[in-house]
Amino acid sequence: xxxxxxxxxxxxxxxxxxxxxxxxxxxxxxxxxxxxxxxxxxxxxxxxxxxxxxxxxxxxxxxxxxxxxxxxxxxxxxxxxxxxxxxxxxxxxxxxxxxxxxxxxxxxxxxxxxxxxxxxxxxxxxxxxxxxxxxxxxxxxxxxxxxxxxxxxxxxxxxxxxxxxxxxxx
Amino acid sequence: xxxxxxxxxxxxxxxxxxxxxxxxxxxxxxxxxxxxxxxxxxxxxxxxxxxxxxxxxxxxxxxxxxxxxxxxxxxxxxxxxxxxxxxxxxxxxxxxxxxxxxxxxxxxxxxxxxxxxxxxxxxxxxxxxxxxxxxxxxxxxxxxxxxxxxxxxxxxxxxxxxxxxxxxxxxxxxxxxxxxxxxxxxxxxxxxxxxxxxxxxxxxxxxxxxxxxxxxxxxxxxxxxxxxxxxxxxxxxxxxxxxxxxxxxxxxxxxxxxxxxxxxxxxxxxxxxxxxxxxxxxxxxxxxxxxxxxxxxxxxxxxxxxxxxxxxxxxxxxxxxxxxxxxxxxxxxxxxxxxxxxxxxxxxxxxxxxxxxxxxxxxxxxxxxxxxxxxxxxxxxxxxxxxxxxxxxxxxxxxxxxxxxxxxxxxxxxxxxxxxxxx
Numbered sequence: 001x002x003x004x005x006x007x008x009x010x011x012x013x014x015x016x017x018x019x020x021x022x023x024x025x026x027x028x029x030x031x032x033x034x035x036x037x038x039x040x041x042x043x044x045x046x047x048x049x050x051x052x053x054x055x056x057x058x059x060x061x062x063x064x065x066x067x068x069x070x071x072x073x074x075x076x077x078x079x080x081x082x083x084x085x086x087x088x089x090x091x092x093x094x095x096x097x098x099x100x101x102x103x104x105x106x107x108x109x110x111x112x113x114x115x116x117x118x119x120x121x122x123x124x125x126x127x128x129x130x131x132x133x134x135x136x137x138x139x140x141x142x143x144x145x146x147x148x149x150x151x152x153x154x155x156x157x158x159x160x161x162x163x164x165x166x167x168x169x170x
Numbered sequence: 171x172x173x174x175x176x177x178x179x180x181x182x183x184x185x186x187x188x189x190x191x192x193x194x195x196x197x198x199x200x201x202x203x204x205x206x207x208x209x210x211x212x213x214x215x216x217x218x219x220x221x222x223x224x225x226x227x228x229x230x231x232x233x234x235x236x237x238x239x240x241x242x243x244x245x246x247x248x249x250x251x252x253x254x255x256x257x258x259x260x261x262x263x264x265x266x267x268x269x270x271x272x273x274x275x276x277x278x279x280x281x282x283x284x285x286x287x288x289x290x291x292x293x294x295x296x297x298x299x300x301x302x303x304x305x306x307x308x309x310x311x312x313x314x315x316x317x318x319x320x321x322x323x324x325x326x327x328x329x330x331x332x333x334x335x336x337x338x339x340x341x342x343x344x345x346x347x348x349x350x351x352x353x354x355x356x357x358x359x360x361x362x363x364x365x366x367x368x369x370x371x372x373x374x375x376x377x378x379x380x381x382x383x384x385x386x387x388x389x390x391x392x393x394x395x396x397x398x399x400x401x402x403x404x405x406x407x408x409x410x411x412x413x414x415x416x417x418x419x420x421x422x423x424x425x426x427x428x429x430x431x432x433x434x435x436x437x438x439x440x441x442x443x444x445x446x447x448x449x450x451x452x453x454x455x456x457x458x459x460x461x462x463x464x465x466x467x468x469x470x471x472x473x474x475x476x477x478x479x480x481x482x483x484x485x486x487x488x489x490x491x492x493x494x495x496x497x498x499x500x501x502x503x504x505x506x507x508x509x510x511x512x513x514x515x516x517x518x519x520x521x522x523x524x525x526x527x528x529x530x531x532x533x534x535x536x537x538x539x540x541x542x543x544x545x546x547x548x549x550x551x552x553x554x555x556x557x558x559x560x561x562x563x564x565x566x567x568x569x570x571x572x573x574x575x576x577x578x579x580x581x582x583x584x585x586x587x588x589x590x591x592x593x
Binding site: 076079 | 215
């Protein structure tokens with residue numbers, strides 16, 4: 001279940017709704033990424049070709065980048081893309097490794113849950129003010145943190161369940 | 171507070187938690203114990219990511235990946251063969267020269283090592299080069315990628331310290347070329363000692379042909395590297411232009427479909443996220459570190475070791491090299507910057523010069539066992555075990571340390587270009 005560079009846990013076993021949600025989230029990540037790339041390029045064109053930089057573009061690019069980074073955190077877990085040190089896990093015998101995996105996934109789920117809760121209260125407190133250029137409420141921009149970690153929480157929980165089942169099956 | 175922060179961080183890392191998660195939890199624990207409201211954790215994460223210069227990170231990650239998609243490595247390698255293949259141990263030199271060309275478009279070492287290694291290591295094996303040398307020179311010369319501009323690691327350094335990323339880029343040019351020169355020398359010495367073959371010299375016609383084939387990729391180097399060094403583009407702009415150009419290139423060479431593009435963008439988003447989430451998580455960690463006044467404590471401690479700035483710098487370099495052996499480069503740098511960068515001022519050192527020393531030191535860590543990410547990547551390309559290179563790599567590490575010391579103690583190497591071009 002924790003093969004490096006692996007795929008989403010139990011990809012084929014995912015119920016239709018979940019699979020749809022996964023694809024939608026992936027599209028959102030790619031969409032935010034595309035927004036970063038295209039807007040940055042248009043900004044260069046606007047500045048050099050038309051000598052007319054648009055100030056709101058910078059804000060848009062920054063926000064799209066933050067959303068992209070945070071929305072992708074969960075996928076990063078699913079695809080083992082996060083930087084980590086696997087030395088202990090590599091040294092352990094398979095049985096202990098499974099126990100360690102459960103501990104790690106549990107801790108990660110807890111941390112993600114904490115970020116969702118803390119992030120949500122942060123969002124609530126900042127809904128009244130708006131960003132300078134685009135006029136979006138700050139809270140909506142900040143929502144990237146709880147939303148991103150909610151996805152990460154979902155992935156960690158899925159992996160935790162898979163790891164526990166895997167253990168029972170043996 | 172500090173002891174529990176670092177101990178819990180180390181323990182969580184060892185358990186196998188992602189670095190970002192280990193940073194978050196250890197910082198949150200320290201804040202909780204100190205009775206500080208934990209809501210600063212998401213707040214600082216957001217604010218540290220809310221930076222326009224950081225946008226250059228996804229752009230350069232994407233440009234590097236698109237360059238691989240476009241099949242640029244094959245063309246640049248062919249050009250390098252026509253240029254330096256006829257020297258003794260030709261493919262070793264080719265490896266270094268292609269890495270330097272790559273470095274002018276790409277900002278990360280892992281992308282370079284994977285792209286070039288895939289082509290060059292098997293080619294070197296066919297010509298009876300030893301596997302340890304082939305892997306070691308590929309991994310070592312890939313480290314030039316983040317030293318010669320553009321450089322993702324310098325983008326992160328600059329945005330964390332408010333130093334000019336453009337100036338940091340310029341400061342890396344000469345050290346990058348010095349690294350290249352030292353690897354060429356090593357490659358030549360190995361070629362003589364182990365009697366490696368050479369290619370027959372390219373005729374004018376072949377050379378012209380190679381240049382023509384590599385013309386558009388070379389233009390990418392000229393636009394990105396030239397645009398940055400010439401001061402035409404800001405780093406972020408250079409990234410945007412690099413993406414547009416490499417995308418055009420991969421479309422023109424008919425190497426990418428829409429589906430491909432979607433998946434490539436997704437993978438680049440994942441890598442960007444993996445890098446930047448560490449930055450976001452480290453912001454709370456470094457807040458705790460700063461609140462406990464660790465930079466000041468270390469500053470005092472280092473003065474007690476020696477009042478001499480040169481000795482202090484040596485201590486810092488050794489510290490970076492040792493940390494680099496055990497922690498992934500980007501993460502190590504993100505954690506160390508808030509601690510180290512204030513020290514450059516108390517030592518009376520130019521911050522751009524200091525930053526270059528730190529970056530070169532960190533990059534050396536990517537090829538030192540036991541945790542050199544680049545070694546794993548390069549060995550992985552040919553599915554060789556890590557122990558293949560754990561001996562020979564130290565020769566290359568020694569060469570890089572020599573360049574590092576030169577960079578550290580001859581300030582002109584880094585400050586010459588930034589001051590020249592700032593006028």
